[in-house]
Amino acid sequence: MKNHRNGYYNPKAQFRRLITVEDVYKSPVIADPLRLLHCSPVSDGAATIILADAKTAKKYTDRPVYILACAQASDTLGLYNRKDLTTMESVVSASKVAYETARLKPKDIDFVEAHDCFTIAEIMAYEDLGFCEKGRGGKMIEEGLTEIDGEIPFNPSGGLKAKGHPVGATGVAQAVEVVLQLREEAEQRQVKGAKIGMSHNIGGTGSTAVITIYGRDV
Secondary structure (H helix, E strand, C coil): CHHHHHHCCCCCCCCCCCCCHHHHHHCCEEECCEEHHHECCECCCCCCCCCCCHHHHHHHCCCCCEEEEEEEEECCCCHHHCCCCCCCHHHHHHHHHHHHHHCCCHHHCCEEEECCCEHHHHHHHHHHCCCCCCCCHHHHHHCCCCCCCCCCCECCCCHHHHCCECHHHHHHHHHHHHHHHHCCCCHHHCCCCCCEEEEEEEECCCCEEEEEEEECCC
């Protein structure tokens, strides 16, 4: 519901419609307990970013966005080899390196574009990225902490769930949304006062993860 509400205000979103709890539980079961409306679509789409060093970037824009850290980590591909099915060690490891590189902590992040391929994946991200203790992710939703006007907004774009999941373009599309937010160009889905953003991109059942932290300033 949260991500569809955010996607409603995103002109680039595939599903710009609001949904209710009743809609979710009336949708077909895909893999119990996940239903159709718990799952992101596989979409067509494209996204582009321009990377340059800071000096070159300033020749083309007076509002560059800086990459403060970018870290990748891997985990086992087979879920049966993992100690905990609700933890992605790749995300835990990559985010730890990213925080250390940027000299930041979870409390310093203003918003996150997360890889919510399924609703459970976003809740796992709350925990794996260090925004709450293990097992408290669901409470963050219930308490409204991840809403656009919450303590730590997640997926103001609508996420993969509502914006769409074009797979190869997904990670870059997350970066585009982070740039729009940091430049205060996200209009009705703008996170107020956002200065530091994060993107969380995973692949292969979470066997690989890339965590990137961006800032308005170096």
